Amino acid sequence: MSADTLRQPIVCVLGHVDHGKTSLLDSIRSTTVAKKEVGGITQRIGATDVDISEIEKRANLSGKKSPFKIPGLLFIDTPGHVAFSNMRARGGALADMAILVVDINEGFKPQTIESINILKKFKTPFIVAANKIDLVPFFRPVRNTSFVEAMKGQRQEYTDELEKRLYDLVYKFYEYGLTTERYDRITDFAKTVAIVPVSAKLEIGIQDVLVMLAGLSQRYLAQDIKFQDTPGRGTIIELKTEGSIGITLDTVLYQGKLKKGDMIAINTTSGPALTKVKALLVNSRTKSGKIVERNSVNSAAGIRVLISDKLDVVSGSPLIVVQGDPQEAFQEISRESSVNIKLSEHGLTIKADALGSLEALAYELIDKGFTIRSASVGSITRRDVIDVSTLNDPLDRLIVGFNVQITQDARDESFSSDIGILSGDVIYSLVEESLEWYRKRKDQLNEERKQSTSIPAKIMIMPEYVFRTTKPVIAGVKIFSGRIKVGDTLIRADGRYGGTIKSIRDGEVSKQFADAPAEVAVSIEGVTLNRQINPSEPLYVDIPESVVKILRENRLDDQTMETLEEIIRIKRKENIFWGTRT
Numbered sequence: 269m270s271a272d273t274l275r276q277p278i279v280c281v282l283g284h285v286d287h288g289k290t291s292l293l294d295s296i297r298s299t300t301v302a303k304k305e306v307g308g309i310t311q312r313i314g315a316t317d318v319d320i321s322e323i324e325k326r327a328n329l330s331g332k333k334s335p336f337k338i339p340g341l342l343f344i345d346t347p348g349h350v351a352f353s354n355m356r357a358r359g360g361a362l363a364d365m366a367i368l369v370v371d372i373n374e375g376f377k378p379q380t381i382e383s384i385n386i387l388k389k390f391k392t393p394f395i396v397a398a399n400k401i402d403l404v405p406f407f408r409p410v411r412n413t414s415f416v417e418a419m420k421g422q423r424q425e426y427t428d429e430l431e432k433r434l435y436d437l438v439y440k441f442y443e444y445g446l447t448t449e450r451y452d453r454i455t456d457f458a459k460t461v462a463i464v465p466v467s468a469k470l471e472i473g474i475q476d477v478l479v480m481l482a483g484l485s486q487r488y489l490a491q492d493i494k495f496q497d498t499p500g501r502g503t504i505i506e507l508k509t510e511g512s513i514g515i516t517l518d519t520v521l522y523q524g525k526l527k528k529g530d531m532i533a534i535n536t537t538s539g540p541a542l543t544k545v546k547a548l549l550v551n552s553r554t555k556s557g558k559i560v561e562r563n564s565v566n567s568a569a570g571i572r573v574l575i576s577d578k579l580d581v582v583s584g585s586p587l588i589v590v591q592g593d594p595q596e597a598f599q600e601i602s603r604e605s606s607v608n609i610k611l612s613e614h615g616l617t618i619k620a621d622a623l624g625s626l627e628a629l630a631y632e633l634i635d636k637g638f639t640i641r642s643a644s645v646g647s648i649t650r651r652d653v654i655d656v657s658t659l660n661d662p663l664d665r666l667i668v669g670f671n672v673q674i675t676q677d678a679r680d681e682s683f684s685s686d687i688g689i690l691s692g693d694v695i696y697s698l699v700e701e702s703l704e705w706y707r708k709r710k711d712q713l714n715e716e717r718k719q720s721t722s723i724p725a726k727i728m729i730m731p732e733y734v735f736r737t738t739k740p741v742i743a744g745v746k747i748f749s750g751r752i753k754v755g756d757t758l759i760r761a762d763g764r765y766g767g768t769i770k771s772i773r774d775g776e777v778s779k780q781f782a783d784a785p786a787e788v789a790v791s792i793e794g795v796t797l798n799r800q801i802n803p804s805e806p807l808y809v810d811i812p813e814s815v816v817k818i819l820r821e822n823r824l825d826d827q828t829m830e831t832l833e834e835i836i837r838i839k840r841k842e843n844i845f846w847g848t849r850t
Contacts, residue, residue: 275495276317276342276568277485278362278522282386283369284379285694288399291468292369293343296478315520315570316343323482326475338486338493341478342568344505344520362503362522364489365481366394372433372465373403376440379696382632384444393488395462395480396448398437402467404430415465415473416452430465437463451480458488495567499589500526504534507583508572516549517573519587526571526589527564533597534575535585535605537646540598542590547574582645584622607643614664615639616702617656619648621671625695629670632699638706648689650677657685662713668702670695714824721818722757722811724832725750725784731803733789740770740793741801747788749827750809753781757810758792758801763838766807767795784827808835816847 281289297316318341327336344363368383370376387394401418402409406426410418419427434450441448441461451462462480466473485493502521509515517534526532530545548562549572565571573587585605588597605623609630616638620626623645630640641664642655648669656665669691682689688709690701726748733744745752758766770791772779782788795801808831819832839846 273495274338274486274490274493275566276338276340277364277481277489277493278342278344278520278568279481280344280363280366280392281369282366282383282394283397284371284374284377284383285696287369287371287374287377287380288397288468289369292367292397292399292466292474292477295466295468295471295474296343317341317570318343318478320482323478327479327482336482336486337490338482341481341485342520342570344570362520363390363392364493365485366392367397367477367481368394369397369399370437371400372398372430372437373400375433375436381444382696384446385631386628393484395451395464395477395484396437396441397468397473397477398434398463398465399468401430401465401472402470404433409470411467411470411472413472413475415476418467418472434463434465451476457484493568496524498524499591500524500530500532500565500567500587501589502526502567502571502587504581504583504585504587507581514574514578515581517575517581517587519571519573521565521567521569521571523567524589525564525566526573528562531590531594532573532575533586533588533590533594533601534579535582535601537580537582540594540601540605541577541579542594543579544576545573546576548572549574582623584624584645609640609643610634611643612639612641614661615641616664617642617652617667619643619652619667619669619672620645625670629668629695629698632695633668633702636699636703638702647673647675648678648691649675650681653678653681653685653687653689656687657681662686663706663709666690666702666705666709668698670698714822721815722809723751723753723824724811724815724819724828724835725752725756725809726831726834727752727758727807727809728805729797729801729803729807730787734797734803735789736791737797738795740791741767741795741797742789742791743797743803744787744789745807747782747784747786749784749831750824751781751783751828752790752809758807759810759835759838760801761806761808761838763841764800765794766801767792808838811835813839813846 281293283289293316296318320336320338320340324336366387370380404426406423406429408421408423410421438448446461447459448461448463451464454460454462464473464476464480466477500521501523502519504517504519506518507515508518526545526548528545528548531542532545533540533542548565549559550562550565582605586601588600590597607623608627616633618626618629618640620629626643626645630643633640648667652667656667659665665687667687667689671693672691674689674691688705690698690705692698727745730744730746736742752769752772754769754772756769758769760766770793772782773789774782801807816836823829836847
């Protein structure tokens with residue numbers, strides 16, 4: 269190969285759940301391979317390889333003749349921004365370009381914004397696939413054609429509605445600092461992000477997506493995608509078990525060559541390790557598409573690597589061909605595999621299947637106000653559960669796992685532990701579930717604290733509901749703030765003893781406590797009505813001084829906190845320092 273030879277650009281697909289990421293990849297496959305027969309596309313291990321001859325044919329059909337120099341496009345088959353951030357090359361994104369899929373009818377959603385943030389973070393060029401144009405009102409069905417051809421037979425009402433929705437998207441992108449325009453109206457692609465209207469379902473605009481990616485990559489990314497005839501470098505996307513073969517590494521080779529017999533440095537749960545390539549597997553270009561073995565593979569490619577040693581490999585980490593001393597490669601792997609997450613003394617414990625997804629999960633959680641106490645790659649284990657269960661702050665006792673297993677002994681241990689475990693394969697959903705867990709747990713702790721601690725409360729005996737005046741006083745009371753409970757001691761506005769609550773009834777129901785605002789019947793022992801206490805005069809729940817600090821650090825509602833201040837003023841008539849001590 270010459271020094272000017274370009275490798276395939278690596279393309280990742282991002283977007284909100286259900287906006288059509290997987291459907292778009294399916295359309296890219298079926299556009300070039302009718303009924304999955306042999307053609308210009310190869311479904312490789314972990315990636316879809318679209319040959320340039322097929323793209324050229326599509327370009328010619330559209331009347332766009334371009335002398336393409338790239339050999340094709342390599343699409344990462346695992347869609348989503350988590351996979352995107354998993355696959356890193358020397359500190360940056362592995363993907364050379366990306367497609368951001370947006371449902372033109374729904375517009376921006378949370379994962380759309382997450383994806384834009386990821387693209388900005390890695391400074392990755394991208395185009396927008398405005399999907400589901402077939403669901404815009406007044407659409408006349410066509411299929412397997414370019415966007416321009418699809419528009420020729422459409423009604424004016426459809427064209428107008430589509431334009432409106434496109435410019436709604438343009439405006440939203442502008443709010444996030446991005447200039448966008450429909451791809452066939454752009455004069456300077458270096459300054460404007462192209463929006464390609466598509467229907468993944470009906471395969472409309474797919475050829476435009478392919479032509480745009482091919483043209484833009486070789487025009488603007490030629491220096492980045494030059495083929496380097498060097499020892500191979502790749503990123504391990506996923507670990508797979510191949511029957512009798514054992515564990516294999518689904519890898520994207522992004523630079524140089526990888527050969528059977530090469531010594532490679534990879535990362536394991538015990539640190540960087542050296543092993544030998546025992547076999548290289550790819551999907552063949554034959555009609556059967558079965559997996560075949562190759563002696564060598566050039567970048568960029570999706571391959572399955574069988575290694576000679578049984579190692580606990582970490583997915584999302586580098587694969588580096590080593591010639592000689594492996595220490596430099598080990599140091600690079602250690603740098604690439606280090607967790608770039610700000611940890612705090614308090615916070616959640618997070619686990620993920622790979623480093624990139626761990627960082628992506630942490631990024632979204634921190635963005636929502638969480639702090640992270642511990643972050644690591646791997647399954648949720650009994651050790652994790654025990655570690656979290658010993659934390660002093662109950663709000664820290666949550667483990668959030670992305671795309672990881674929960675071991676059986678961890679499940680067993682969690683049943684007897686006061687901790688929460690959340691797991692799933694959608695980061696957006698995990699963040700929402702974490703927020704809900706935190707809210708419920710906080711409410712639960714507040715409730716427990718209210719039941720175990722005297723809460724400031726203000727009540728008044730209603731004169732029209734006095735049933736007994738002594739031994740004990742039984743009367744209806746109005747609760748203005750806070751909570752009263754059985755056993756609470758009451759004080760008057762002058763600080764004197766106002767009796768002890770013996771029971772609470774709401775109609776025919778006996779209760780242990782009652783919250784404001786409410787009217788309930790109570791029995792108060794230790795006092796006589798119209799002597800020590802009087803109707804229509806305020807009574808307060810007496811609280812120990814230690815409660816003041818607790819409530820100021822963990823505020824209750826405004827009315828209860830105002831009552832707390834009233835009680836402090838009453839107490840300070842006898843002790844001017846009451847409530848100031850910690």
